[in-house]
Amino acid sequence: MNGPFLLEAKTIAREMNRMLPGCFLLCDVAKVVRSVGRAERELPTDLLARVGGKDAVWFYYEYTQNAKQAFELECQYYHRHFSTLTKRFHPKRPEGKDWTCSVGCGYK
Numbered sequence: 001m002n003g004p005f006l007l008e009a010k011t012i013a014r015e016m017n018r019m020l021p022g023c024f025l026l027c028d029v030a031k032v033v034r035s036v037g038r039a040e041r042e043l044p045t046d047l048l049a050r051v052g053g054k055d056a057v058w059f060y061y062e063y064t065q066n067a068k069q070a071f072e073l074e075c076q077y078y079h080r081h082f083s084t085l086t087k088r089f090h091p092k093r094p095e096g097k098d099w100t101c102s103v104g105c106g107y108k
């Protein structure tokens, strides 16, 4: 993971120069992880859409080579940061895929 960076459009533009899938963490002002997410195509674009949230002051990001790797990484960070997340829904696999949780929690 790269970060933490302030979740602002100019920071995203400065730090991120590739349109690839990936995973991100959003943190509150105290840098506590409040949400975990992924982008199946363009990580910077998805992060831009999150700018301005109360629990999204800082972010970390990590690129992946494809959408499946992004899902697997999201699962790992989801389980690691579960106790501080504001929404505790397990990462969802895309429609039509049979991917399982990379941590092996039994998510179906």
Ligand SMILES: [Zn+2]
Pocket: 075, 079, 090, 101, 102, 103, 104, 105, 106, 107
């Ligand atoms: Zn899981």
